[in-house]
Amino acid sequence: MKKIVSCILCVVIALSMLSVCAFAETKTECGGNCDTCPAIVVPGIGQSNVWALEENGDYMLDDNGNRIMCFPAVLDINAIIPKAILPVLTSLISQKDAGLSDALCGAVRDAFAVNMCDKNGKNTGNFVVEKYLYSVAECSEYEKEQIYRNIPLQNYAKMAGEDHLYYFAYNSFGNNYDIVTELYNYIQMVKAETGHDKVNIVPISMGGSIANGLFEYYPQVMDDLQKVVYIVPALNGSTIVGDLYTKNFAFFDTDFLYNGFLEALMDEEDARMIEVIARILPDEVLTSVLRNVADCLVEEVASNITMLWGLCPKEYYPEASAALLGSKPEIKRQTDMFYQAQLNSDKNIQTLVDKGVKVFNIVDYDVPMYLIGNSWNNDNADGVIHLSSTAMGVHSAIVGETLGESYVQANTSVNCADLSHNHISPDNVVDASTGLLPDHTFYFDAQGHEQTARNDAIISLATVLLATDDIKDVYSTPDYPQFNAKRDPRALKNTYIPEAKAVDMSALSAEDAAELAAAIEEAEAFVNSTACYEGQQKEVEDRLVNILVKVGAREPSVKEEPKTLFTNLSLWLYDNYGTNGIFEVPGLIVKVFFKLIEFAL
Numbered sequence: 020m021k022k023i024v025s026c027i028l029c030v031v032i033a034l035s036m037l038s039v040c041a042f043a044e045t046k047t048e049c050g051g052n053c054d055t056c057p058a059i060v061v062p063g064i065g066q067s068n069v070w071a072l073e074e075n076g077d078y079m080l081d082d083n084g085n086r087i088m089c090f091p092a093v094l095d096i097n098a099i100i101p102k103a104i105l106p107v108l109t110s111l112i113s114q115k116d117a118g119l120s121d122a123l124c125g126a127v128r129d130a131f132a133v134n135m136c137d138k139n140g141k142n143t144g145n146f147v148v149e150k151y152l153y154s155v156a157e158c159s160e161y162e163k164e165q166i167y168r169n170i171p172l173q174n175y176a177k178m179a180g181e182d183h184l185y186y187f188a189y190n191s192f193g194n195n196y197d198i199v200t201e202l203y204n205y206i207q208m209v210k211a212e213t214g215h216d217k218v219n220i221v222p223i224s225m226g227g228s229i230a231n232g233l234f235e236y237y238p239q240v241m242d243d244l245q246k247v248v249y250i251v252p253a254l255n256g257s258t259i260v261g262d263l264y265t266k267n268f269a270f271f272d273t274d275f276l277y278n279g280f281l282e283a284l285m286d287e288e289d290a291r292m293i294e295v296i297a298r299i300l301p302d303e304v305l306t307s308v309l310r311n312v313a314d315c316l317v318e319e320v321a322s323n324i325t326m327l328w329g330l331c332p333k334e335y336y337p338e339a340s341a342a343l344l345g346s347k348p349e350i351k352r353q354t355d356m357f358y359q360a361q362l363n364s365d366k367n368i369q370t371l372v373d374k375g376v377k378v379f380n381i382v383d384y385d386v387p388m389y390l391i392g393n394s395w396n397n398d399n400a401d402g403v404i405h406l407s408s409t410a411m412g413v414h415s416a417i418v419g420e421t422l423g424e425s426y427v428q429a430n431t432s433v434n435c436a437d438l439s440h441n442h443i444s445p446d447n448v449v450d451a452s453t454g455l456l457p458d459h460t461f462y463f464d465a466q467g468h469e470q471t472a473r474n475d476a477i478i479s480l481a482t483v484l485l486a487t488d489d490i491k492d493v494y495s496t497p498d499y500p501q502f503n504a505k506r507d508p509r510a511l512k513n514t515y516i517p518e519a520k521a522v523d524m525s526a527l528s529a530e531d532a533a534e535l536a537a538a539i540e541e542a543e544a545f546v547n548s549t550a551c552y553e554g555q556q557k558e559v560e561d562r563l564v565n566i567l568v569k570v571g572a573r574e575p576s577v578k579e580e581p582k583t584l585f586t587n588l589s590l591w592l593y594d595n596y597g598t599n600g601i602f603e604v605p606g607l608i609v610k611v612f613f614k615l616i617e618f619a620l
């Protein structure tokens with residue numbers, strides 16, 4: 020009898036311990052028993068808060084008392100000016116590089132000091148990564164704000180619960196292998212915390228390169244995944260970074276430097292002003308200074324950062340690593356390992372598919388690449404990443420061109436379920452049948468990389484993919500077609516439609532009232548839809564704004580005359596004196612002075 024009682028007691032105690040354990044371990048309401056696996060966002064470059072620290076561990080603060088972000092660099096102008104002033108003046112007077120390169124390289128070293136890595140590829144700076152080692156449900160209001168600002172998944176959180184959403188923060192300039200390992204461990208933590216035996220991951224931009232490492236180094240993780248929803252992933256880096264590591268900079272060409280380079284990056288008049296000011300140095304001096312600064316940036320800073328190597332396309336890696344990593348064997352060992360991960364990217368994604376993991380991809384196209392490196396126009400792009408990288412090897416025409424009238428769909432992927440599918444984009448730019456996942460890749464025309472999270476159709480597509488099983492592929496619903504377009508209806512939603520609805524219709528002519536009503540209806544239909552064509556938003560906005568102006572409910576927008584002083588001066592200099600510095604041509608300074616007055620009047 021005693022024995023039986025003690026046995027029962029043991030069992031009771033054991034069971035109660037178990038249930039305590041179970042409660043202690045799962046933090047979700049569902050206890051892991053719902054249909055929606057928790058989602059882990061693996062964000063893009065610069066989408067994690069990394070704060071600079073003082074030597075004593077306190078946050079470094081700027082003049083306004085705000086914490087200082089390490090990404091992309093910590094520029095302290097007050098420290099640079101006193102160090103640079105003498106070399107700048109001496110170089111101007113002597114018209115030679117009298118310490119100017121050294122001063123600027125010093126400034127680069129100071130600015131990137133916090134992001135520097137040693138010969139083992141480990142960070143040496145003093146910083147802290149703001150990590151969220153718990154679900155969004157447990158995040159403070161401040162933390163939620165940080166996360167949702169980067170990726171507005173509030174609707175997903177409403178559908179699946181904030182306890183089913185995680186944000187994996189990391190240092191964009193950190194150690195690649197360590198961060199991949201951290202992600203693997205993070206996935207294990209999320210499984211344990213939520214009680215789910217599988218998770219969904221959302222690799223965004225640079226997060227795509229981390230996912231490459233994850234599948235290569237921890238292939239067992241594939242059994243932990245239900246879905247992978249890639250968003251503009253850098254699966255084969257970016258040609259900008261390839262050009263950086265091979266020092267294939269567009270501004271090394273002086274003609275381009277003085278006429279074209281800056282205009283592509285900023286307002287034309289500002290760009291032209293810099294071009295004119297740059298001419299106070301002879302062109303050879305200026306280019307040699309630029310080359311020295313670029314050398315410093317690439318060799319001393321970028322070549323040690325293994326996360327950045329993760330963005331070097333496989334086509335550039337052999338040349339770049341041979342040139343830069345000869346004396347850094349440990350970094351090369353790590354980047355060689357990642358190179359393998361990149362070479363195997365498609366193969367590993369195919370293994371995911373074969374194992375039954377649902378893999379989706381959302382990409383942008385037809386936005387010219389920032390013109391920094393000479394490869395900018397080798398492939399279509401989203402402004403930051405070339406299209407064949409995000410869209411898993413897809414073939415497309417470059418920005419502004421089409422595949423041609425006689426182009427025939429190539430059907431090179433094994434993953435298209437039906438060869439009768441039409442995978443050519445309506446604008447005849449992309450042949451989606453050539454990417455690895457033709458039936459699961461969604462393309463957004465004219466959508467820029469950096470504004471991806473502001474495209475509400477992309478966010479709602481990701482939400483539906485993560486929170487439901489409604490979308491099986493690009494043919495599941497016309498709401499989310501394979502080929503969609505750029506949009507950001509915030510102005511329509513928050514300004515134009517409310518303004519239009521506040522207009523007193525009874526005071527308008529019948530014709531105006533009808534047009535206003537129709538314009539509102541069209542605008543609301545646009546806002547409430549998730550599928551559109553390129554340029555549709557502008558049409559809808561213009562129609563609504565035009566009628567608002569016509570009925571006097573909105574001031575017509577006044578177009579400011581663009582300023583042209585420095586534009587005229589820079590072009591006059593370039594046409595007449597090529598790339599020469601102002602003091603290289605006798606008497607030119609006087610002519611410039613009179614031209615300046617002439618253009619100003």
Ligand SMILES: [Zn+2]
Nearest residue numbers: 049051052053
């Ligand atoms: Zn659940």
Ligand SMILES: [Zn+2]
Nearest residue numbers: 435436440457
């Ligand atoms: Zn297909």
